[in-house]
Amino acid sequence: MGEQMGLIIDAERLSRSFGDQLAVDGLALAIAPGEIFGLLGPNGAGKTTTIRMLSTLLPPSGGTARVCGFDVVRAAGEVRRRIGYVMQQVSPMGYYLLTGREKAEIEAALYHVPRRRVKARVGELLELVGLSEDADRLVQEYSGGMQKRLDLACGLLHSPELLILDEPTLGLDVRSRHLIWDHIRSLCAQGMTVLLATNYMDEADRLCDRLTIIDRGRQVISGTPGELKSALGAPSLDEVFLRHTGHALGEDG
Numbered sequence: 001m002g003e004q005m006g007l008i009i010d011a012e013r014l015s016r017s018f019g020d021q022l023a024v025d026g027l028a029l030a031i032a033p034g035e036i037f038g039l040l041g042p043n044g045a046g047k048t049t050t051i052r053m054l055s056t057l058l059p060p061s062g063g064t065a066r067v068c069g070f071d072v073v074r075a076a077g078e079v080r081r082r083i084g085y086v087m088q089q090v091s092p093m094g095y096y097l098l099t100g101r102e103k104a105e106i107e108a109a110l111y112h113v114p115r116r117r118v119k120a121r122v123g124e125l126l127e128l129v130g131l132s133e134d135a136d137r138l139v140q141e142y143s144g145g146m147q148k149r150l151d152l153a154c155g156l157l158h159s160p161e162l163l164i165l166d167e168p169t170l171g172l173d174v175r176s177r178h179l180i181w182d183h184i185r186s187l188c189a190q191g192m193t194v195l196l197a198t199n200y201m202d203e204a205d206r207l208c209d210r211l212t213i214i215d216r217g218r219q220v221i222s223g224t225p226g227e228l229k230s231a232l233g234a235p236s237l238d239e240v241f242l243r244h245t246g247h248a249l250g251e252d253g
């Protein structure tokens with residue numbers, strides 16, 4: 001085993017159907033270490049389904065995917081050890097009665113961080129996402145942005161090679177979104193690879209090194225935000241999306 005051509009994600013013809021519906025149809029991804037790679041598409045495009053297959057939570061109906069050099073079906077355990085996955089809505093109600101630090105310490109145990117390392121690792125990560133001063137407040141008192149930053153810290157507890165983020169700034173105000181983008185950029189500057197799903201055009205444009213546009217389960221086009229725009233002389237990714245799909249990014253289906 002081991003990494004194939006050094007790619008962190010290498011997927012070919014990756015597909016998933018639910019009954020008659022093809023939610024993801026023949027996706028190809030080649031993501032290199034240190035990249036911030038975006039899956040951009042409207043609600044229902046197939047982004048979460050793709051992420052769930054890459055994080056081993058959902059078996060593909062067809063095609064293959066290797067993550068950190070391991071097949072997501074045949075070597076799911078190896079993949080899980082190497083990835084952090086932050087879901088769209090992470091914090092279930094039960095966590096709200098805990099402090100941020102307590103939540104992170106419980107998650108550290110779930111991620112098998114050695115017990116003697118937990119306190120230090122949690123402290124380091126809360127510091128990294130700017131939550132040290134609020135670490136001992138209840139999660140229920142956190143703003144949406146603080147909760148997202150706590151989720152980000154929790155996804156990093158076991159020092160993954162790849163961080164997968166599903167809509168990392170969904171519903172946040174501009175300032176909180178920029179703060180999360182800064183944290184993601186600094187992680188990648190230190191060698192982390194990030195795959196993120198978003199339906200925010202500006203997030204894909206300003207944060208991602210490369211992206212693939214997905215619509216109705218199909219990969220429409222991939223490239224750097226600059227390449228995608230300049231190939232069409234388009235001023236924005238919204239316009240790129242519209243020109244390739246015939247409908248606006250904000251419209252479902």
Ligand SMILES: Nc1ncnc2c1ncn2[C@@H]1O[C@H](COP(=O)(O)OP(=O)(O)OP(=O)(O)O)[C@@H](O)[C@H]1O
Nearest residue numbers: 018023041042043044045046047048049050197199
């Ligand atoms: N477990 C499931 N059973 C049946 N259909 C599903 C299931 N999961 C997803 N789908 C369908 O697959 C399609 C893609 O959904 P998916 O959640 O991957 O989209 P998405 O791009 O992540 O959208 P969103 O931004 O709203 O999360 C949708 O039509 C959805 O209804």
